[in-house]
Amino acid sequence: MQQIFIELYNYRPAWAKCPESERTDFVTKVVEAVKGLKSAGVDVVAYGLNSPATDRRAPYDFFCVYRVPNVEFQREFERQVAASGWYEYFEQVNVSGDANDFEAVLLGNARMVRPASS
Structure with missing residues (x-):
């Protein structure tokens, strides 16, 4: 089933300590990887x-x-992000899951449905 993956992130101090040329090189590699997705x-x-x-x-x-x-694919994507060194430079949290019908999810909230453990 199609998944939604959301990344929320901030700079880590290590990112600010890198020279701009290193940051640019790193980001250029990420841009190419994203284009390939x-x-x-x-x-x-x-x-x-x-x-x-x-x-809020x-x-x-x-x-x-x-x-x-x-x-x-989602799990492999997560492994690739980790392998890229991204987490050395960025504090990040992720949100992911099946792309579901909004009404079904909201009605599930009324029944107190929670995500199933993998």
Whole structure:
């Protein structure tokens, strides 16, 4: 089933300590990897800056939203992010799960349905 994957992240001190040329080299590699995701069936929905005016704002400055083809791809995507060294430079939390019908999820909330353990 199609998955939604959301990354919320902030800079770590290690990112600020890197020279701009190193940061640019690292980001260039990430840009190329993201461009390659489309051929794997990933829809890069959005990258953005988390507006300071957002009501009940999550304490992260940046976000990325993807639609990925299935949970197996999702887990591999997570492994690739970790292997890239991303977490050395960015504090990140992730949100992911099956792309479900909004009404079914909301009615499940009324029944106190929680995510199943994998």
